[in-house]
Amino acid sequence: xxxxxxxxxxxxxxxxxxxxxxxxxxxxxxxxxxxxxxxxxxxxxxxxxxxxxxxxxxxxxxxxxxxxxxxxxxxxxxxxxxxxxxxxxxxxxxxxxxxxxxxxxxxxxxxxxxxxxxxxxxxxxxxxxxxxxxxxxxxxxxxxxxxxxxxxxxxxxxxxxxxxxxxxxxxxxxxxxxxxxxxxxxxxxxxxxxxxxxxxxxxxxxxxxxxxxxxxxxxxxxxxxxxxxxxxxxxxxxxxxxxxxxxxxxxxxxxxxxxxxxxxxxxxxxxxxxxxxxxxxxxxx
Numbered sequence: 001x002x003x004x005x006x007x008x009x010x011x012x013x014x015x016x017x018x019x020x021x022x023x024x025x026x027x028x029x030x031x032x033x034x035x036x037x038x039x040x041x042x043x044x045x046x047x048x049x050x051x052x053x054x055x056x057x058x059x060x061x062x063x064x065x066x067x068x069x070x071x072x073x074x075x076x077x078x079x080x081x082x083x084x085x086x087x088x089x090x091x092x093x094x095x096x097x098x099x100x101x102x103x104x105x106x107x108x109x110x111x112x113x114x115x116x117x118x119x120x121x122x123x124x125x126x127x128x129x130x131x132x133x134x135x136x137x138x139x140x141x142x143x144x145x146x147x148x149x150x151x152x153x154x155x156x157x158x159x160x161x162x163x164x165x166x167x168x169x170x171x172x173x174x175x176x177x178x179x180x181x182x183x184x185x186x187x188x189x190x191x192x193x194x195x196x197x198x199x200x201x202x203x204x205x206x207x208x209x210x211x212x213x214x215x216x217x218x219x220x221x222x223x224x225x226x227x228x229x230x231x232x233x234x235x236x237x238x239x240x241x242x243x244x245x246x247x248x249x250x251x252x253x254x255x256x257x258x259x260x261x262x263x264x265x266x267x268x269x270x271x272x273x274x275x276x277x278x279x280x281x282x283x284x285x
Contacts, residue, residue, distance in 0.1 A: 045083025
C-alpha cells in the first residue's frame with residue numbers, strides 16, 4: 001500500500017510534465033494580439049514638431065503565419081485624437097481659435113514580414129525579431145467640439161459648407177519589434193502611421209464659407225470661433241483661409257503589443273476540421 005502511494009506521488013508530476021510538453025509540441029498558427037498605447041493626430045490643428053499627443057488607443061485582433069517569415073493580421077482599434085488652436089504657439093492659430101476631439105474606430109488587414117524566420121515549430125521562434133507591416137483599412141471618425149459646455153458633432157454642421165463622409169479609407173504601414181516571453185507569449189512595441197485620404201479628420205480644410213444664408217446659430221458659432229471672448233473682432237470674411245487643403249490629415253499609433261499563441265483546437269475540437277492549422281515549411285538553422 002505504501003509503495004503504491006509512493007509510486008502515485010512519483011508518477012503524478014511526471015504525467016503533468018509530459019502533458020505540458022505535449023501541449024507545447026503541438027503546432028499553433030493562430031495568434032491573439034492585443035495592444036495599448038498612444039494616438040497622435042497630424043493636421044491643421046497641430047503644431048509642426050509636436051510629435052506625440054498621449055491620447056489613448058486600444059486594439060485587438062488575430063494573426064496567422066503562412067510561411068516562416070510572412071503573416072497576415074486583422075485588428076479592430078479604438079483611438080482618440082484632438083487638436084486645439086488655443087494651445088498653439090502660433091498667434092494666427094490662437095486667433096482662429098478652432099478645436100476638435102474625435103473618438104474613432106479602425107478595422108484593418110495587414111501583411112507582416114519578419115526579419116528573422118521562425119523555426120520548424122512556433123516555440124522555436126527567435127528570442128527577438130523585427131518586422132515591417134503594410135496593408136489597408138477603414139476608419140470611422142466623429143470630430144466634435146465643445147461650445148457653451150455642450151459637445152456638438154461637427155460633420156453634420158458642415159462648418160465649411162462641405163459635406164464629407166465619416167467613413168474613410170486608410171493605408172497603415174510601419175515597423176515593430178517583438179520579444180519572446182515564453183512558449184506561448186510575445187511582447188513587443190509597434191509604431192504604425194496611418195495614411196488617410198481626407199483633410200477633414202479635424203473638420204478643418206479650406207476657407208471660411210459664405211454664412212449669409214445660414215440660420216443655425218450653433219453652426220455659425222462653430223464655423224468661426226475668432227469672436228469668442230472678444231466680440232469686438234469682426235468675423236472672418238468668406239474666402240478667408242481656414243485650413244490648408246494641400247495635405248491630407250493623418251494619425252500615428254504607438255502601441256505596446258501582447259501576442260498569445262492559441263491552442264491548436266481553439267476553433268474546432270475535431271482536428272480534421274481546423275481551418276487555420278497551416279503547417280509551415282521546416283526551417284533549418
